[in-house]
Ligand SMILES: Nc1nc2c(ncn2[C@@H]2O[C@H](COP(=O)(O)OP(=O)(O)OP(=O)(O)O)[C@@H](O)[C@H]2O)c(=O)[nH]1
């Protein structure tokens with residue numbers, strides 16, 4: 001993949017520290033910041049940041065959201081995401097939205113919760129608790145549990161401090177940047193996971209080729225005059241939706257349905273499940289190579305093959321056998337139609353038979369379409385679970401390796417890492433830093449060898 005870049009929008013109420021955070025993240029004093037009246041007045045002013053590992057970040061600042069401007073802000077941000085996501089290159093999409101709450105602020109308001117939920121459908125959202133230097137850990141934990149309750153536990157929450165200022169707790173120093181940069185990967189992954197399933201399913205359940213239908217129209221004046229209306233009405237339906245749900249005029253049924261079934265048959269026969277799975281694997285490889293570039297280590301992913309099995313079931317669906325069954329019903333239908341046409345004085349029995357045949361015919365078509373849809377739905381469900389799991393694996397690795405690189409500030413440590421760091425200090429004072437004991441403590445706290453070594457190195461430098 002070329003042009004590897006992550007595009008990120010930051011949003012949140014005015015004064016929560018959006019611009020300050022982007023300045024801290026990019027290491028440039030690019031955005032104006034300040035207190036009092038809203039500072040940032042434009043949407044999507046952009047700063048570019050190149051990380052040491054060669055990943056480009058496009059960071060878009062936005063105007064603060066307030067209750068009275070919430071709908072304008074929402075519309076602007078959602079529109080930008082939609083516009084970018086239409087591009088073919090995945091690296092042009094908007095991958096992540098950082099939504100900021102000030103840890104020192106008042107409670108989270110309901111208009112913000114609604115907005116975040118809406119954003120979560122469009123991009124992956126990371127919640128930043130800004131100004132963490134102004135509050136104690138208890139407050140951070142309280143806000144985190146409020147977020148979990150109101151927004152759900154799938155959203156990542158990272159607390160950050162973006163500036164160096166004197167506070168009543170002493171001098172604050174910026175922290176949280178590494179975790180935020182690292183979390184950017186998940187936005188990219190979630191986007192791919194979301195779109196890829198549907199793209200594969202659409203190889204079978206494709207849009208209807210209406211031009212082809214038009215070309216094949218029989219030389220029948222009534223049919224030709226009615227065609228534009230039928231097309232207009234069903235233009236947006238997919239093949240399987242059409243086959244399952246549409247009741248068109250009697251005259252059209254066999255003609256329309258057999259053309260649609262034929263398209264479906266072609267799609268299934270042309271569908272190369274093995275090739276699709278190999279392509280998936282290539283996509284995983286390149287995305288996880290990107291992950292490695294971003295994080296400095298490969299994610300430890302155990303691939304499953306359940307979705308492949310589901311795809312092979314779709315491929316093995318014997319559509320020809322189904323179509324042959326339907327064809328013989330079509331013959332019966334034709335002869336029932338002829339019967340009605342030929343009967344000059346009928347007592348209604350012929351019509352009854354015709355209706356019955358028609359019902360059978362439609363029923364069989366719908367059943368076939370339902371079976372194929374069910375196979376596809378199963379595939380999508382299994383595939384989404386798999387992709388979600390891979391994302392979770394990456395997240396787990398991130399947490400495990402959170403400080404696989406050098407540590408710059410104790411404020412960056414997680415809860416258990418802080419415990420380890422404090423125990424190390426205490427043991428050091430008592431001259432009891434025996435490696436075996438330390439290894440046991442690290443393991444008990446779920447801290448990897450690399451990370452514990454980094455903490456020890458950092459603590460040793462301090463002492
Ligand atoms: N103590 C502390 N102050 C911060 C932090 N981040 C930002 N601030 C201060 O908060 C004030 C507002 O910061 P901005 O970055 O301008 O906030 P904003 O969200 O961009 O605000 P608008 O542009 O008005 O929407 C500034 O005075 C910053 O110095 C932080 O982490 N800790």
Ligand SMILES: [Mg+2]
Pocket residue numbers: 018019020031032033039040061062
């Ligand atoms: Mg601003």
